[in-house]
Amino acid sequence: MSWRRCKVTDLSRSLRVDWVIPCRYVEGNNGLGTIVGAGIDTLTLPTLPNPVQFLMAVRLVGLPDNAQHTVTMAVDSPSMVQASEPMTSPPFLFPRPPGLADGWEGGILMPMGCQFLATEEGPYMVTVTVDQASSKSVPMRIVIGQAVPFGTPT
Numbered sequence: 001m002s003w004r005r006c007k008v009t010d011l012s013r014s015l016r017v018d019w020v021i022p023c024r025y026v027e028g029n030n031g032l033g034t035i036v037g038a039g040i041d042t043l044t045l046p047t048l049p050n051p052v053q054f055l056m057a058v059r060l061v062g063l064p065d066n067a068q069h070t071v072t073m074a075v076d077s078p079s080m081v082q083a084s085e086p087m088t089s090p091p092f093l094f095p096r097p098p099g100l101a102d103g104w105e106g107g108i109l110m111p112m113g114c115q116f117l118a119t120e121e122g123p124y125m126v127t128v129t130v131d132q133a134s135s136k137s138v139p140m141r142i143v144i145g146q147a148v149p150f151g152t153p154t
Helices: none
Strands: 016-023 025-029 033-035 042-044 050-062 071-076 106-118 122-130 136-143
Touching: 016 025, 016 033, 025 050, 033 106, 042 050, 050 071, 050 122, 050 136, 071 106, 106 122
Parallel strands: 016 136, 042 136
Antiparallel strands: 016 050, 025 033, 025 106, 050 106, 071 122, 122 136
């Protein structure tokens, strides 16, 4: 077996989406986060069309670079058509946090709100992209019916 040297490319040094978690509540403060109700994957609506909104915890990682970055969120319907206009964050910086060792990646926890008009049942795909390069997608299933109260056995 031969070992090859790996060249660090510009893409590997870029800020990238590490994970996206739909949730009921999220906040970030000084690199720490609080996430409540993590892992929501299904929303029950009484009728269609109906507006939908929920929060997402988004973690970005990379080598601090003091460059401007943007995050874009897009939602596709089960028919794979755009469910809402893509939303882009204002530009932000990714400076080196105090105490971060040379060569180590830093991270940002970003609370993001997602909203769109649900027009059909099925899985909607929410995609979060940073700098038009790195992205992660999560499904959010929309069903019609009566919401089941939390803690009710199914």
